[in-house]
Amino acid sequence: MTQVTNDIAQATMAPGSPHDSAWRAIRGAHQALVDAIEHDLAAESLPALAWFDVLAKLESEPAPLRPKDMLCQVSVTKSGLTRLLDRIEEAGLIARSYCPSDRRGTFLTITDEGRQTLEKMKPVRGRVFEEHLAGQMSPAEAETVGELLDRVVASAGAELEAGHAFDA
């Protein structure tokens, strides 16, 4: 960040500027969608969104996964993930086993009960998207949002990796 770009930031990031509005909209949309999903899941006595993330990731991958492979999907720290997995395992939705090739690692697999729960969660989550995303913008507009925001993800994601080690 040079002095010049900093000055630009001062100019463009004033309240009400396009990029400031975009930030508020991103934050608001994220919060609104998460709240709606959590609300509807709770209404059907289903687990929270974080559990969905874990179960969906496990279902999507053919090979057994280790906890570290999930750290990018589930936004928690390493130890937070350990405890999250503890609770999901306690509920019988996943199982832990030992990794034969690298015995430092743990293998995670989804159980039948986990699959059943996941299938119940999918339509709840889907209905929220249907109503608040698909109902509010065309597929083309959604695609635009996706492409523009993926640039942000790429930019900020690269930044973090370039920085120093995390969690450590």
Next chain:
Amino acid sequence: MTQVTNDIAQATMAPGSPHDSAWRAIRGAHQALVDAIEHDLAAESLPALAWFDVLAKLESEPAPLRPKDMLCQVSVTKSGLTRLLDRIEEAGLIARSYCPSDRRGTFLTITDEGRQTLEKMKPVRGRVFEEHLAGQMSPAEAETVGELLDRVVASAGAELEAGHAFDA
């Protein structure tokens, strides 16, 4: 939610669909930006984003605010906000006083030290936006993102109010 829209959801919300991609992008961008801001604030020994939200809200409003007026800005529960305000007050950045007109309420005001801290936080937050938002899309594109996602906020926000009372 009719049966028809539910079927549409099944069809359009498949992994890789435009609306599904939009959701992942929203979530990813939000997380990436929050992480970047928190990281940079911590690097300068400044308070977290939640504190910024409180301080910025107090600075922006001329009249003294009560805790309940902040519940929409700061995404915590009522009691979570009480404790958050406890810590910020403990740090000397805000002050609580009694509301003369309605003595159930509490008035919140930002202190001089709070204003100073807020001014130090603004450029940190601004630099993240400059780099990862303004640097990745034009003002027009940012405006598009803002308008499209504000529809989501309006849609999901209306839904929650229409539902039953919250926190209660």
Next chain:
DNA sequence: CAAGATTGATATTTCAATCTTC
């Protein structure tokens, strides 16, 4: 009784330290 705010008990998250294996 309802609204605004707080508190006690509890649950979840994080940080730092630890343990095991590479």
Next chain:
DNA sequence: GAAGATTGAAATATCAATCTTG
């Protein structure tokens, strides 16, 4: 020593109950 995962201690967030005032 570094990587992967876990654990104890501490911070933070939530739920339900409480207190005070309208």
